[in-house]
Amino acid sequence: MNTPLGVILIVFGALAGAVVGSFAEVVRSRGWRGALHGRSRCDGCRRELRWFELVPFLSYSVQRGRCRTCGSRIGAAVLLAEIAGAAVGAVAVLVGLGLSAR
Numbered sequence: 487m488n489t490p491l492g493v494i495l496i497v498f499g500a501l502a503g504a505v506v507g508s509f510a511e512v513v514r515s516r517g518w519r520g521a522l523h524g525r526s527r528c529d530g531c532r533r534e535l536r537w538f539e540l541v542p543f544l545s546y547s548v549q550r551g552r553c554r555t556c557g558s559r560i561g562a563a564v565l566l567a568e569i570a571g572a573a574v575g576a577v578a579v580l581v582g583l584g585l586s587a588r
């Protein structure tokens with residue numbers, strides 16, 4: 487279990503979960519139409535966000551939860567959704583590894 491491969495799989499699961507959680511939060515706040523059409527925008531200045539501003543955890547920490555242009559706060563709900571998704575993804579991998587180890 488404590489093999490490098492297991493660790494890599496868990497990290498991968500957490501990242502995938504974070505992306506899913508982030509997407510789920512976008513669906514919650516903007517609806518399916520908003521989530522599937524058009525890119526993410528800042529709620530404050532309506533500027534389209536670049537891809538590097540949409541990396542789970544990383545973007546939030548680097549920008550300290552604020553828009554680079556107008557400084558308006560990015561909702562903590564997004565970060566929470568990413569953390570929750572990451573936890574679910576990591577647990578899912580753990581369960582999967584546990585089952586396959588039997």
Ligand SMILES: [Zn+2]
Binds near residue numbers: 528532557
């Ligand atoms: Zn902004």
